Amino acid sequence: MNASMTEVRSSGRSDTADLLAQKRAQQTDSAMRVLVIEDDKDAADYLVKGLRESGYTVDHAADGRDGLFLALSEPYDVMVVDRMLPGPDGLSIVESVRKAAIPTPVLFLSALGEVEDRVAGLKAGGDDYLAKPFAFSELLARIEALLRRSGAVPENTFLKVGDLEMDLLARKVTRQGKRVYLHPREFRLLEYLMRHAGQVVTRTMLLENVWEYHFDPQTNVIDVHISRLRQKIDKPFDKPILQTVRGAGYKLDPAT
């Protein structure tokens, strides 16, 4: 299955699914395992189908009891958990999982998108929170981010993506050995992009993680910040490394 996905990719287009599958192929031979705990049948079908298409191995539980059982007994790379479930609800499941010392990253899905709901989810041991309804590309990007994080060394003080280097202690950025001067916020933006290099980062993810806002910013504010960053890290150099992924977000990719 992975092999066939890789072939579709070779057309040269860069979009989320291709990218994820590519990662799969690079990182491991066996597909990443995702547990989806979602009681709504339509939503579950949609999730399972989309994730399988993107190259994941997906298990689905339709209620809290089955979900908890699977979560505690099977090894998963990531769990997608709806908050409101028959049986134990999403929050209790994740609390039990954490008590059992299982560190698998958890992405909460919920119709409740308020800040306090989000906080409750993260407190219970969730790693990310996505309000319904969501764009599938947003979900994929977040799952990807979670997978990456679980494997990566948590706090590098030196980041390197292609010929772009960032020294977090000296607050210094260089590309091709040339110093690039950034404002503090641009620095944080670039840091986030570098930590998620090679994967799609959505505008919402940037807004939440770089600015810590949880609302739609009405206009293309993020695009403006990205274009300013581009002026500094891409424009003076021959090869752009900060890509726009249409309909999804941005990607820092040294390979292109």
Next chain:
Amino acid sequence: MKRLAGILSSITFKLALIYTLIFGVSVGVLFYFVYFSTTGFVVQQKEAAIEADVTGFQETFERSGVTGLIIAVNRRASPGTNRDGIYLLVDSVGNTLAGNLRSWPRNAVADDLWVNFTINDLRRAEAETADVRAKQYVVQGGQQNYMLLVGRDVRDAREFRSRLLDSLNVGLAITLALGVFGGLIFSSTIMRRIAAITRTCRRIMSGDLSQRVAVSRQNDELGQLSLSINAMLDQIERLMNGMRQVSDNVAHDLRTPLTRLRSRLESALRHMDNPAERETIEGAIADADSLLATFAALLRIARAEAGSQRNFVDINLNALAEEVVDLYGPLAEEKGLEFVTQFDEGLTARGDPNLIAQALANLIDNAVKYTQKGAVTVALSQIEGRPAFVVADTGPGVPEAYRGKVLERLFRLEQSRTSPGSGLGLSLVAAVAKSHGLDLRLEDNMPGLRVVLRFPAHLATVGEGKGDAKAPKPQAKPRPEAASETKPPADAQAA
């Protein structure tokens, strides 16, 4: 001056005036009648007494001749008998024979059968002078004729009359004063109730549909009017809520299928190679995104309006403003606008930081969107001791008539229909203002729009020692080119 004109043209004043006029005229007529009948009666009494005297004298003369008449006149004229009688009897050459006048009065003014005169040397105990009204008679004796004058001092009657007139005048003045006073009270009670109704209607027009007219006396006409207005308002509120409910429900229910539609399009895009087809699908995705954004905004407004004080925390307004400005400032600079920030220091308030940030963000976004050239200014300062955000631009502004309208959902000015946006930006600000009790004012920036968002007194938690005496420190943000040395915030990496 304007105030005076306002009072003069008010219905209260007009009613009081009419009331006073009617009241005054009726009291005046009444007094006129009392005056003339009373004074007429007093004069008649005097005249009747004179007639009676004359009849008595005539009888005496017929019985006992001139000698008897002299005695009778002198007796009548003696101070003990008759206090105000005036008598004089003279012979044909003018010698005084009897009476209390020295001589025949020369200054007598004839009035029909009567004469009126004033005399100063009256031989009388009480007073030397008198105003006299008298009748003259010729008494025909055998050898010669005698002249007889019988009168009465009418000074007291005249005094009575003038005093009566004075009292009546004073009475009329008091009546008029009472009339004005009563009229004012009478009309102002009514007008106050009408003014209360007007006030409530105004508040409702300015958007607070929860207001109701107070009903004090249900059975009178104004009570009925109040009840009718309230019933009408209930109806309007029901309709408005219904409409809002429908739009919220539509937004909510359509979001899920729309999101799926978007994902299906995305999925289709993945298997597509023809650039023209791809472009079509990408356009469709963009359309779905803008629909989703509008729906999301509608729902956010609904949530902001319902926002409870449960989520209120102490907010460092300076930090909040800095962050929002940090996010939106580049937007203005990209557009070639001057972006100025003026923040007073140490301002705090209670509120939902997420909503306040969003409201400020929308105000700045709006200012940038509608300003083609010039400046966008964001200020945080104290207005009347309460912290306030002021966002001003040099765009086309909003005509005064539309300033309430632009806060409504999906309303857009004609000239802005062509520019991007959903017409929900200011509605969200209004919703946040409503749930926080913030004072939201749209003003003329000459040119441009100036929006003031001021915290209410109960949410203002101004840091100690920071009065409004402190002058705002203008700090135009030049954003220096080499700022990467700045220390990062402690929470630099959250993910």
